[in-house]
Amino acid sequence: MVTAGVLAGLVVIGAATVVAWRVLAPAEVVTPSGYQPSPPTAEPGPVARLSAAPLLVDGRFRVYATTRQVRADGPIDMRTQVTPAWSFRRWPEQVTGVVATGTTVVTRWSDGELVAIDAVSGEVAWRAAGPQPNDTGYAGRRTGAQTVYAPAGLHTVVSGADGRVIVLAQGGSQLAGFDAATGRRLWQATLPGQGDACRDAGFSTTGGQFALVNSCAAPPAVEFYEVAGGELTSTWQPEGAGPGLAVEPLGCAVARSRCAALRTTGAGESRGWLVDGPEPEPAAALDPVDAMLVDGMAVRLDADATDPAVVAQVVRTGEQAWRWPLPTAVAPGPETTGDRLLAVQPGRVHLLTAARELVTLDATTGAELSRFVLIMPSERMTDWAPGYVYTQDGFVAVERLRLPVDPDADDGGYYWIQETVIVAGT
Incomplete structure (x- = not known):
């Protein structure tokens, strides 16, 4: 005969089992909101300060990755992160990489699954079983930059x-x-x-x-x-x-x-x-270890010359295409770093000066397109070093790291501030 106490115990065990299954069982959650961001309208200059690194998609969406979730918001020039336009989450798998082509965002997971999300609707477009990743865990740290900018094997x-x-x-x-x-x-x-x-x-x-x-x-x-x-x-x-x-x-x-x-x-x-x-x-013009390639031009920083400059050569001929003199140098110290060629993208060359000015030059002519200090209006200090840098559609996103940079530090000691990613239009 089953006593009331035994029955109560079985009920508790059963309830606990149901709760554990709901919490620990494999799960997938797709959350589209229907929100459609507008195209950006900002003039050149800093437009956003974010805690996560954005992958820019379709000229409207900012896509982010965390350990078990990929989500999107927008518009691109929104000053902070806002309620997601959509999100996709899997449990217990982890995100190992994200790439985008057109309006399709392809996510890769620790079990090898590839899941594509339509950036416009937020719905799953397709899924496929792929090879097991070599790194089966999320590697993006706090910002997710490595996962969306340099995913291994995707x-x-x-x-x-x-x-x-x-x-x-x-x-x-x-x-x-x-x-x-x-x-x-x-x-x-x-x-x-x-x-x-x-x-x-x-x-x-x-x-x-x-x-x-x-x-x-x-x-x-x-x-x-x-x-x-x-x-x-x-x-x-x-x-x-x-x-x-x-x-x-x-x-x-x-x-x-x-x-x-x-x-x-x-x-x-x-x-x-x-x-x-x-x-x-x-391509001899690309021999220097700091040379970058954009639009058929090899671009490098000639800082040791009598007249320091950014120099561009036609890759196939070696002919100098243009030379842009560097502004008055600011000597690097313990709380800053010197001038550096930061990144390139089609049509643009981006220089970060020691004074933390972001200077953008036309990749074909060397003409200056924009120049501004890469800080938000509420910020005053420029004592940071660039980490991951990403360019797309005329925008630049930069992780800002604490000086001196210590890759082995925890996130609090590695990143400059909580909202460490700055996005600028150029």
């Missing part, structure tokens, strides 16, 4: 075969390509040899390839995979490359995607190469 590329946009997902020894419009898996390839044990983070090229450095080769080599079908098409060893070969992609879109060039370093030298065709082509 890239976009345009196929030279048919012009379609492909989402590339790499993990372990697997590399897979998905149609960005539908999520259909186009192919999946197995990397030769020891897979990820021998290879660093890859990148896609404007020549329709995916590049990986194979450090186990003797000497190390760059492998190029054709993105329409995933085949290994060539293995390239730069002349003079030694065991310390390192490769830096140049002229890329966000997420190390659609890169137009690369720079190899090793054996005491650095060399630039264009990768917009089937084979790497030498």
